[in-house]
Structure formats: structure tokens, C-alpha cells
Amino acid sequence: MESTKEKIINKIKETELKPRERWQFQLREFLVWFGLSVIVVLSALAFATVIFNFANADWMMRRQLGLGMGRFIFMNMPYVWLLILVGLIGVFYYAFRQTKNGYQYALPLIAVIIILLSIIFGWMSHRYLMSGRWIESGAQKHMPMYQMMTRPRQAIWMNPEKGLIAGWIISEYKDNEFKLSDINKKSWNIRCDKCLIRPEVEISKKTRVKIIGQKIDEYTFEAQEIRPFFSGKGVMKEKF
Amino acid sequence: MQKNDCDKQSDENLANLTLKDQDYFNYIIERYENKLSRYIKRIAGLNQQDTEDLLQDIFIKVYQNLNAFDSSLKFSSWIYRIAHNEVISHWRKNKTRPQFVGGKEIEGFLHNIDSGLNIHQDVENKNLRDDIEKILAELDLKYREVLILKFLEEKSYEEISDILRKPAGTVATLINRAKKQFKRKAGKMAVKFN
Numbered sequence: 001m002e003s004t005k006e007k008i009i010n011k012i013k014e015t016e017l018k019p020r021e022r023w024q025f026q027l028r029e030f031l032v033w034f035g036l037s038v039i040v041v042l043s044a045l046a047f048a049t050v051i052f053n054f055a056n057a058d059w060m061m062r063r064q065l066g067l068g069m070g071r072f073i074f075m076n077m078p079y080v081w082l083l084i085l086v087g088l089i090g091v092f093y094y095a096f097r098q099t100k101n102g103y104q105y106a107l108p109l110i111a112v113i114i115i116l117l118s119i120i121f122g123w124m125s126h127r128y129l130m131s132g133r134w135i136e137s138g139a140q141k142h143m144p145m146y147q148m149m150t151r152p153r154q155a156i157w158m159n160p161e162k163g164l165i166a167g168w169i170i171s172e173y174k175d176n177e178f179k180l181s182d183i184n185k186k187s188w189n190i191r192c193d194k195c196l197i198r199p200e201v202e203i204s205k206k207t208r209v210k211i212i213g214q215k216i217d218e219y220t221f222e223a224q225e226i227r228p229f230f231s232g233k234g235v236m237k238e239k240f
Numbered sequence: 241m242q243k244n245d246c247d248k249q250s251d252e253n254l255a256n257l258t259l260k261d262q263d264y265f266n267y268i269i270e271r272y273e274n275k276l277s278r279y280i281k282r283i284a285g286l287n288q289q290d291t292e293d294l295l296q297d298i299f300i301k302v303y304q305n306l307n308a309f310d311s312s313l314k315f316s317s318w319i320y321r322i323a324h325n326e327v328i329s330h331w332r333k334n335k336t337r338p339q340f341v342g343g344k345e346i347e348g349f350l351h352n353i354d355s356g357l358n359i360h361q362d363v364e365n366k367n368l369r370d371d372i373e374k375i376l377a378e379l380d381l382k383y384r385e386v387l388i389l390k391f392l393e394e395k396s397y398e399e400i401s402d403i404l405r406k407p408a409g410t411v412a413t414l415i416n417r418a419k420k421q422f423k424r425k426a427g428k429m430a431v432k433f434n
Contacts, residue, residue: 004277004292005269008299012262017300019259022307100310103405 032098039095040117043088045131046081047122049139052132053078056231058156058210061164065156080149089114133230157210158183165221166210166229173203180211180221188221195223200231251315255306269299272316276323282388284327285377298326317402320393324385324403331381371431378425383418390415 002010011017057076067075092114096102102110125131139146157166160182167182173192180188190211192203201209208229214222246254246267254271257264276298280291301322309318376384389395389403397415401408 004273004295005266007292008269008296008303009266011296011300012265012303017304019306020304020308025305025308097405101312104401104407106407106409 029100032095035095036092036099039088039092040114040121043085043092043114043118044121044125045135046085046088047118048126048129048132049081049135050078050085050132051122051126052130052136052230053081055126056133056136057153061156076153080146085118088118137230154183160188160215160221163212163214163224164210165213167208169203169205169207169209172205178203180209187219189219190221190223191216192223192226196225198225198227200228201226251319252309252311255309255315258303259306265299265303268302272299272319275316276319279320279323279388279393280327282392283324283385284331294326294330297330298323301326313402314399317395317399320389320395320399320403321405371426371429375422375425375429375431378429379418379421382414383421386411386414387418387422 053076057072059072062069062072065072089111093107093110096105096110122132140150154166157164159165165180165182165188167180167188169178170181170187171179176192178190178192180190182188190213195213197203201207203209203226210227210229211221211223212225212227214224216222246264249257249267251268251271254264254268258268273295277291277295280286280294280298284291284294286294298319302319305322309315376387379387385404386400389400395403397408397411400406400411404411406414
């Protein structure tokens with residue numbers, strides 16, 4: 001009767017089994033690390049967008065709007081990006097555990113590693129590449145669902161009665177006037193006789209701006225201050 | 241190479257030699273056949289035939305994955321890890337709850353677990369043995385597994401960490417919880433250790 005050892009050896013010989021090549025395992029390990037790098041990049045970008053959203057919140061308007069700090073933060077919290085960040089941390093943990101020695105590290109340590117990497121690279125990409133701004137703007141432009149989700153945050157700028165509107169400039173700036181299509185696609189004549197135009201703002205077509213002023217009539221708004229839609233460096237021209 | 245020479249070779253060297261010449265795999269099988277067979281029985285409680293089938297699958301997998309062996313690990317940890325994974329996938333495939341096989345092995349278990357649980361050994365007591373078998377069979381798989389690796393296979397925390405692919409701290413926690421569950425079950429079953 002065949003022993004277990006003989007059975008195993010015979011099976012190996014009969015089926016001509018061969019050990020899998022070393023490069024196959026190396027390739028797998030490489031792919032896992034490559035995947036981890038991609039996750040780090042994605043989470044850094046998500047974090048950059050979180051920073052951008054907080055930096056771009058209208059902190060100066062809080063008192064004017066009569067909102068408490070807690071309520072204001074709650075309203076401006078970039079929930080979508082925070083959820084994406086949490087999801088990416090989960091995926092990173094799972095993928096990290098697939099590396100050769102990844103199992104030796106506990107979840108809190110792995111979470112700290114990915115959070116730190118996200119903060120460092122996220123801050124750098126926000127500071128030097130303005131990636132948060134591009135992602136936020138791109139998401140608002142191309143993802144109707146995202147636009148819907150962020151609508152409550154923009155709602156304060158759909159308030160002409162309270163002197164607040166925002167939207168896209170749709171005409172040339174001429175005789176201290178220009179046309180603006182607001183977030184609800186309504187067209188306004190914006191007067192800017194004595195208004196302050198922030199240096200970051202270029203009054204030209206396709207620029208997105210926020211305006212503080214006074215409603216004159218159904219279609220006319222007197223601007224007191226014109227701010228960039230997204231604060232920070234650079235002027236954003238967008239298709240709409 | 242003569243058999244005597246092979247006996248002196250480390251597992252790691254034998255693994256490397258097998259990659260050059262398949263015949264060396266015989267020695268690896270010889271070294272681990274009984275150990276793994278015992279481990280499978282302890283953890284999965286399969287009958288002789290099923291144990292043998294599973295053992296074959298394990299060694300085939302070991303042979304196919306020899307190039308994946310990481311020399312920073314102990315070979316025994318690596319081969320036990322493959323055995324552990326195969327038992328788990330066999331368990332999932334067949335959806336049968338692994339049963340603990342006791343018998344004489346209980347003596348070793350009691351001897352080793354004694355310090356951890358303050359159990360006074362009374363291994364000659366057949367009733368006590370039966371009770372311990374029942375308690376072990378009742379434990380959650382994750383707890384039974386660490387108790388078996390620690391107190392029957394006598395593996396270190398680091399080795400258990402490598403076998404189960406869990407952090408060493410998690411292994412220590414699992415062992416502590418396993419001991420507590422063991423005590424709790426013993427209490428529920430009114431088993432008293434003198």
C-alpha cells in the first residue's frame with residue numbers, strides 16, 4: 001500500500017508539477033505595493049480637497065449669517081471627501097496586510113501611517129499644486145450627484161434678499177456692469193460702481209465669483225464686494 | 241547526498257535544494273508529515289482518510305509555492321501557515337465545524353496550559369479529560385486554534401503570529417481571551433479543576 005509520502009511524490013511526478021517561478025511572487029508583491037502607492041496618492045488628493053473645502057468655507061461670513069461655530073462647521077464639513085478618505089484607509093489596511101510582512105502591524109499603526117501620509121502629501125499638493133481646488137471644482141462640474149450633495153453649502157450664496165449671490169460671469173465687463181448667471185441659472189445685471197473687486201478676481205467671461213451687495217430689483221444687483229468663488233491663488237476659468 | 245547528510249540539513253536548505261532537485265522534497269515530507277497530520281487532527285478533527293487527503297493538498301501547495309518561502313521566517317512557521325490556510329478553506333468548503341480530538345493529547349495540553357490557567361493536573365482522571373475535550377470543542381475556532389498552537393504545538397508568540405498572519409499583540413490578546421473563554425465554559429459545564 002502506498003504511503004502518504006509516495007502518493008504526494010507520485011502525484012507531483014504524474015502531473016508534472018513544478019514550483020511556481022519566483023518572479024510571479026515578486027510581481028504580486030510589486031503589484032500590491034503599487035496599489036498601496038496609488039491609494040496613498042488618492043487619499044492625499046482627498047485630504048487636499050478636505051483642506052481646500054475648509055479653507056474655502058466663508059468663515060468671515062459666519063457672524064453675518066448669524067451661525068454658531070458648531071453649526072457652521074457642521075454645514076461646511078466636506079462629508080463626501082471624509083467618507084472617501086475613510087474608505088481609502090480601509091482599502092489601504094486590507095492591501096497593506098497582503099504585503100509580505102504587513103500582518104505584523106496592528107490596525108491603529110497602519111491607520112496612523114496612512115493618515116500621516118495623507119496629511120503630508122495632501123497638504124503639499126494643496127499648497128503647491130492646488131489639487132484640492134481642481135478636484136472640488138471638477139467634481140462640482142462633472143458630477144451632478146456631488147453638486148446636489150454640496151448644494152446646502154452653496155445655499156448661503158443663493159440669497160439675493162440677504163445680499164449674497166454667486167455664479168458665473170457671462171458677459172464682458174463694460175461700463176461698470178456685467179451679467180451673471182447665478183447657481184440657479186438665473187441671469188442678473190451686476191452693477192459695480194463703487195464695489196471692491198478682490199485682487200484674485202478677474203472680471204471676464206466664465207469666471208465664477210461670489211458677490212456681496214444689495215438686490216435692486218428682480219434682475220439687478222448692486223455689488224459691494226466681488227470675491228473669487230474659490231479662495232486662494234489663481235483664477236479659475238471654467239466651462240459651464 | 242546521503243540520507244544522513246540530509247538529516248543534518250536545515251529546513252531552509254532543504255527547501256532550496258528541492259528547487260534544484262525534486263527528490264529532496266521527500267525529506268521535507270518526512271520531517272513534517274507526522275507533525276502536520278497531528279496538527280490537522282487537532283485543529284480540524286478529521287478522520288484518517290480526510291486528514292491524509294488534506295495533507296496531500298498541503299504538501300502539493302508547499303511544493304508549488306517553494307519560491308514564495310521568505311527566509312526571514314522559520315520554515316516551520318511557513319509550512320504551518322499553509323496547513324492552517326488549507327484547514328480553514330477545507331472547513332469553509334465543507335461547512336463543518338472543526339472538532340477537537342483529545343485522547344492522550346489532553347495530557348500535553350493540560351501540562352502546558354496549567355501555568356496559564358492554574359489547573360492542577362489530574363490527567364489520569366478520565367472524566368476530567370473528557371470534560372476538557374468537550375470544553376475545547378465548544379471554544380470558538382479562533383480561540384481553540386491559538387490554544388492548540390501555544391499549548392499543544394508549543395509555538396512561540398512570534399511563530400503563532402507568522403502562522404496566523406496576525407500581529408504578535410493580537411495573538412497575546414487572543415490567547416488571554418481564549419483562556420478566559422476556556423474558564424467560562426468550564427464554569428458553565430461545572431467542571432472543577434483542583
